Amino acid sequence: MIDDALVAGAEEAVRKAVAEEVMPRWRQLAAHEVVEKNGPHDLVTVADRLAEEHLTRSLTELLPGSVVVGEEAVHADPAGYEALRGPAPVWIVDPVDGTxxxxxxxxxxxxLVALARHGELLASWTYAPVQELMAVARHRGGALLNGDVLRAGSPEPGKILEVATSHPDFTTDAQKQALLGLWTPEAAPRPCGSAGLEYLNVARGAVDAVAFSWENAWDHAAGLLLVAEAGGASSTIAGEPFRLAGGNALPFTAARDAETVRRILSLLQRGS
Known part of the structure; x- marks a missing residue:
């Protein structure tokens, strides 16, 4: 199902949706075009909605029989998330990550766009238009950043681990307690920006790990595959693989290598 033509077609679809619906509205938004969803740190704009609609049309045309799980459509109808459990190929879409x-x-x-089937990630696309970065990953096919091979590498021995973490607004009390375990001489936690860009930072070795406490697939699917194909690893606090459809033990981490995942899990479990 994942051939070169599909990968290239999806990349073109992402670039076109962003060029037509997102970038013309960057720094041009009117006040009425920005709405709070679940608080001041959870925003949606007209660009989010139109880009998702654009991608829904183009991606399902590219792969007949596929469906889309998009952040804005699921906000309007939460039942749409169940498509992640169904038999059809699923495009997982976050039209503007870092709203x-x-x-x-x-x-x-x-x-962020990822393609999955039966809970397995097959390919992903992470596009940062202002920074002119396009990262593409394929299951067992490696990861590329602007056409160059992407490798996460490993932190230097004894290095203080730089870890991007969830904003406190998106954590329960128990999750906050677990994340407090990162506040040790071994790690330097900081609040994350765009989740997709933080995953890209891990995949390129600029950040050692992420530790997140929410599990919306559109925020994580593309990045988890990107990190894995760049040589990294991931795990929930229970030591289990992250499940796209939900029900994960949280927080979870993705890191530059398996040893760093082990170190982060140890700190999170210590804080729990």
């Missing part, structure tokens, strides 16, 4: 940054006119946002 707060987009609204502020900053460049730290991206568009």
């Amino acid at each position: 707060r940054q987009f609204v502020r006119g900053e460049g730290g946002f991206c568009t």
Whole structure:
């Protein structure tokens, strides 16, 4: 199902949706085009909605019989998330990841698309238009950034681990307690920006790990495959693989290599 033509077609679809629906509205949004969904840190704009509609049309045309699980459509109808459990190939779409940054006119946002079937990630696309970065990953096919092979590498021995973590607004008390385990001489946690760009930072070795406490597939699917295909690893706090359809033990981590995952899990479990 994943051939070169499909990978290239999906990349073109992402680039076109962003060029037509997102970038013309960057730094051009009117006040009425920005709405809070679940609080001041969870925003949606007209660009999010139109880009998702654009991608829904183009991606399902590219792969007949496929369906889309998109952030904005699921917000309108939560039952749509169940498609992740169904038999059809699923495009998982976050039209603007880092909407707060987009609204502020900053460049730290991206568009995330992943293709999955039966809970297995097959390919992903991470596009940061302002930074002119396109990362593509294929299951067992490696990861590329702007056409160059992407490798996460490993932290230097004894290095203080730089870890991007969930914003406190998106954590329960128990999850906050677990994340507090990262506040040790071994790690330097900081709040994350765009989740998709933080995963890209792990995949390129610029950040050692992420530790997140929410599990919406559109935020994580593309990045988890990107990190894995760049040589990294991931795990929930229970030591289990992350499940796209949900029901994961949280927090979870993705890191540059398996040893770093082990170190992060140890700190999270210590904080629990």
